[in-house]
Amino acid sequence: MGNEIIYLDNAATSWPKPDAVGAAMVDFLATKAGNPGRGGHTLSREASQVLEQAREKLAKLVNAPATERMILTHGCTDALNLAIHGVLRSAMQSCSNGTRFHVITSAIEHNAVLRTLHCYASNNLIDLTIIPCDAQGLVDPQGIVNACTPNTILVTISHASNVLGTIQDIEHTIKTIRAHNEHILVLVDAAQTAGHFPIDVRAWDIDLLALAGHKGLRGPTGTGALYVGPRAYPETCNCDRARVFCQRRGGTGSMAPGLEMPTNLPDALEAGTSNAVGFAGLNAAIDALCHEVHKHEMAMTHRILEGLHTIPTATIFGLPTIEGRTPVILFNLDGHNAREVMVKLDKHHNIAVRGGIHCAPLLHDAIGTCTAGGIRVSPGSGTTESQIDLFLDAIKALAAQPTS
Helix, strand or coil, rough: CCCCCCCCEECCCCCCHHHHHHHHHHHHHCCCCCCCCCCHHHHHHHHHHHHHHHHHHHHHHHCCCCCHHHHEECCCHHHHHHHHHHHHHHHHHHCCCCCCCCCEECCCCCHHHHHHHHHHCCCCEEEEECCCEEEEECCCHHHHHHCCCCEEEEEEEEEEEECCCEEEHHHHHHHHHHCCCCCCCCEEECCCCCECCCCCCCCCCCEEEEEEECCCCCCCCEEEEEEEECCCCCCCCCCCCCCCCCCCEEECCCCCCCCCCCCCCCHHCCCCCCHHHHHHHHHHHHHCHHHHHHHHHHHHHHHHHHHHCCCEEEEECCCCCCEEECEEEEEEECCCHHHHHHHHHHHHHHHEEECCCCHHHHHHHHHHHCCCCCEEEEECCCCCCCHHHHHHHHHHHHHHHHCC
């Protein structure tokens, strides 16, 4: 076995990162590592500028109407939690007649959404409806509308499945919801699509959008963002009009006196010291984004799909081609445990894939892999054709081995 790692787990986190990412982080630690917003000295101002640059770059990336609507978070899970807890807490606080609010989500969602909503539903604090998906991972927008009630306040939907890579038509879905009820907030999980595909929060009428910095954007872990639109947080806002309550309380650096949080974005939803060194790296990663990288990843995905289709005992889940998917493939080998395949690829071939249940249990239920899970392979910017061929050779060899 050679020393080269064949890394095919980019849906979990991208690797390797662009060289500029590490360089920017080292430069930050050497020359800018003050506490942003907490002092008037040079290092503090430099750190604050890094965060504002991140806000500007992220706002441009998703066509946000204002940079202050990009709330910097510690990742996509943090952003989703901020949105879900914030919307539900705000609704419950503003209601004095004991209304039981209703939330709609889907079977394709990540546990960052499902477990957060489950903690409310299991305690009888909300009514929760989970819309099923088909075998390809597609959710019917009309099914969402049919599930709406007068008490529905939030719909959450993933832009793309982290398991199958299937992309939802978010623009059409939101238009369908708006035609039924224009006041329902829509939260979109873009963990798997930001950096891969264009996202337009204004054209698509998205209220809340959660982003991961470390996947398709190729930035460091511990970085993310939540876009908060005007329907969720009006332009001129106070605590009574905001539909997102700030769960995280603390220092913001912008309003020292008093015990109340500021009401202006982004400080209204941010507290504590941000991961400024991480956002310095994310700034460099966003600068390095180019369409050619995504084209390359999809070409590698196509090569994997073609190779797997030649293996009789390989079952590919989801869409049959690269159309309508991210660079993510889920498959299994008849008679072989997914996690054992992952371990063998790592131990004997130095190939990194993901095996098992991929933090989306309801989707695994829908496609029949709820017990053993599946083998997820996700090429990245550094993946080569020869690496794909080595991976396929290893899978063919495993497929030829006797099953237990």
